[in-house]
Amino acid sequence: MRLATWNINSVRLRIDQVARFVAESGTDVLCLQEIKCLEDQFPRNAFAEMGLPHLRIAGQKGWHGVAIASRLPMEPSDTFNACKLGHARCVSARIAGVDVQNFYIPAGGDVPDRALNPKFDHKMDFYERLTETARALDRSRPLLMCGDFNIAPSEYDVWNHRYMSKVVSHTPIEVETLNRLQAAGGFADVVRDAFPEPQKLASWWSYRAVDFRKSNRGLRLDHIWTSPGLTPAVVPGTATIHEPVRAWEQPSDHCPITVDLDV
């Protein structure tokens, strides 16, 4: 089973890119973030035509929104709802026995101070709620957590560690908070494990550059984590950052990442 996560930045605007990516990558389960539409506005027919007819959608008007589209049937799953503001940021499904939890974690605004910046407080609160959930999990159960986590954890996940340590997405408090969540569930970071440090990795590049490759200021904000019960099912050598997708015409600012699971 090939699983992808992709912050699509409007699923309606980029539905043709979704279809192209699914066809070219052979994706079976696609976790999307920032679909930016209501559930009724989601292009269901296009997903059926691309072979992913099974859907779970959490949408809202204009902002945020997450979805899971699958070639395989879905069973119900309890979503880890960590958003205290009720945004459409969490969606889940059980697929081939795997509990798939897909998140669009708040970006957190510009000022990395919970007292001064409610958006940053929201981001930290979201992580704390997920951490509490993770602590209570049965680690032997197959669980996958993925999405746009809006934190680049390692110095090799940013273009410049010293500079980015003052910028929301890579501040020390955020890195510690993400590491606490990962430790709470014993999750494996499947992409980093496939490309060990000191290899630089990125999944997002700002629109504010004429040439994202020349600018070379990427961040690894998108993640796929597996529980101890699922990690042995990760097929070695299959974790992939689809960087060329960022160079397609009118792209999302994030590229997709994929991994194969033997389930």
Added chain:
DNA sequence: ATGGTTGTTACACAA
């Protein structure tokens, strides 16, 4: 130290 772009929306805002 600053500014650069994009998508949705409605006459900014979030990222």
